[in-house]
Amino acid sequence: MQSIRVSRPGEASELRLEQIGQPVPGPGQVLVRNTAAGVNFIDVYYRNGTYPAEPPFTPGQEGAGTVAAVGEGVTDLAPGARVAYASQLGAYAEYTVVPADKLIAVPDGVDLTEAAAVTLQGLAAHYLTHQTHPVDDGETVVVLAAAGGLGRLLVQLAAARGATVIGIASSEAKQSVAREAGAHHTLGYDGFDEAVRDLTGGRGAHVVYDSVGAATHLASLRSLGRRGTLALCGLSSGAVPPLDIELLRGGGSLFLTRPTMKDYVYDAESLRAAGEAVFGRLADGVIKPLVHAALPLQEAAEAHRLLEARATTGKLLLTL
Known part of the structure; x- marks a missing residue:
């Protein structure tokens, strides 16, 4: 064969x-x-x-x-x-x-x-939106790489659960794909944390699904509101370096998780x-x-x- x-x-x-x-x-x-x-x-x-x-x-x-x-x-x-x-x-x-x-x-x-x-990505998107952070009606969800295979599925499942979805993508063409998948707002990567704050009236997001990793994790943390969750679900830009956990306290008692399939x-x-x-x-x-x-x-x-x-x-x- x-x-x-x-x-x-x-x-x-x-x-x-x-x-x-x-x-x-x-x-x-x-x-x-x-x-x-x-x-x-x-x-x-x-x-x-x-x-x-x-x-x-x-x-x-x-x-x-x-x-x-x-x-x-x-x-x-x-x-x-x-x-x-x-x-x-x-x-x-x-x-x-x-x-x-x-x-x-x-x-x-x-x-x-x-x-x-x-x-594979459907199983991941399902446990991320139903177990890692069970998305609820009325929440704000941020999805990085929102035009990719996993990202589109996260957008679709989160939107179906009643969330307001903000998709982050690298070009207008990819942002258009994210909107077609159900994202209510789309942003580029440059300054997306501040833009998320603006879109939420300063409250921040309930959860960020970040599959990019090293290049974006700090901005993802800054996008979160009080007791928000950062789910690092990929490392396409490289592994995240050691993190000062005081960032979690200062950001609003944040949660950080690196979920993997074998545990869900x-x-x-x-x-x-x-x-x-x-x-x-x-x-x-x-x-x-x-x-x-x-x-x-x-x-x-x-x-x-x-x-x-x-x-x-x-x-x-x-x-x-």
């Missing part, structure tokens, strides 16, 4: 298409024939060595397709079933072996390519409940994915270059 392989950490050029043997599912595992794989910043972190993986490895954390075969002990899935998965390394390939308890059933009314476009979607029950909610929101039109490009598998390196250059609006996919 065809697979993208990384033999050593490095630049996007380390993503190489290779022909390798088709895997066989073991006990409790399922072989998935991928229709599409999502491209996410976490894939960049694995490729460049920020997150460790033993080379050679197949990157990719998110995919959707059909069950090709099941291993011993798997009784609730059969060949042909439509499934999606997230946080399972190996999606940049024609076939991926996935533990059965990491699979989510994709409803018949949901396109598999759209499922691949929302699974941590077993089969929580995964399937969250997946059902995400695909339900997709089916009823609350979540509307925007696919920037669907590239063939062999163009994985180009997909990473586009992502790292912040040259995308919405989601990048690899199709198989």
Whole structure:
């Protein structure tokens, strides 16, 4: 089968298409024939060595397709079933072996390519808006990188919960995308903290979802109102340096969290409940994915270059 392989950490050029043997599912595992794989910043972190993986490895954390075969002990899935998965390394390939308890059933009314476009970031957007900070009607929510894959979903889910959403994006074109997703106001990055204060009559936001990290975290803190929450949900500009916690006291008894999927979607029950909610929101039109490009598998390196250059609006996919 065809697979993208990384033999050593490095630049996007380390993503190489290779022909390798088709895997066989073991006990409790399922072989998935991928229709599409999502491209996410976490894939960049694995490729460049920020997150460790033993080379050679197949990157990719998110995919959707059909069950090709099941291993011993798997009784609730059969060949042909439509499934999606997230946080399972190996999606940049024609076939991926996935533990059965990491699979989510994709409803018949949901396109598999759209499922691949929302699974990982949809699960993240769901726990961020429903658990990390349960967004409430009438709150003010700030979303950074609001035209990106995760950002658009955060905008959509927060708006659906009755919040006033302020989207931050780097260009007027991207701000337009954020408004189309449901943002009530959009701003550029320059001085966005002061602009948020102006828009809220000096009160500040209830929560800021910041997926940018090093370049923006201080402005994000300054955007918050009393007892507001900064949810650092990505590091696209680099890791946040050590922080003086007195900034939290001085800013209004603020909360700071660095949420990760494994602490919110941590077993089969929580995964399937969250997946059902995400695909339900997709089916009823609350979540509307925007696919920037669907590239063939062999163009994985180009997909990473586009992502790292912040040259995308919405989601990048690899199709198989």
